Amino acid sequence: MEINENKRSIEQRIIDVIEEIRPFLNMDGGDISFVRYENGLVYIKLLGACAHCIAQDETINNGVLLMLQEHIPEVKDVINVLL
Numbered sequence: 001m002e003i004n005e006n007k008r009s010i011e012q013r014i015i016d017v018i019e020e021i022r023p024f025l026n027m028d029g030g031d032i033s034f035v036r037y038e039n040g041l042v043y044i045k046l047l048g049a050c051a052h053c054i055a056q057d058e059t060i061n062n063g064v065l066l067m068l069q070e071h072i073p074e075v076k077d078v079i080n081v082l083l
Contacts, residue, residue, distance in 0.1 A: 010074055011037045017071050018044070021064060025050055032064070040076035042068060056080065 018034050030050030035043035060078050068075045
């Protein structure tokens with residue numbers, strides 16, 4: 001039970017950080033959605049203008065990942081779900 005509660009706590013912290021990131025993406029016509037957290041990996045989906053942007057790798061690695069790791073040391077990587 002404690003593992004599930006810890007995972008939920010991490011997921012809520014991830015969602016909180018994503019909510020901080022969202023307005024910056026919205027300014028450029030994009031958005032971000034949290035999909036799931038599993039084994040240190042955060043699965044997200046870039047939406048709107050971000051979904052087809054040529055700079056999405058930069059957004060993920062130099063924006064989303066860095067900000068998540070700054071607040072949540074358990075996060076190892078961010079994966080953009082394309083489906």
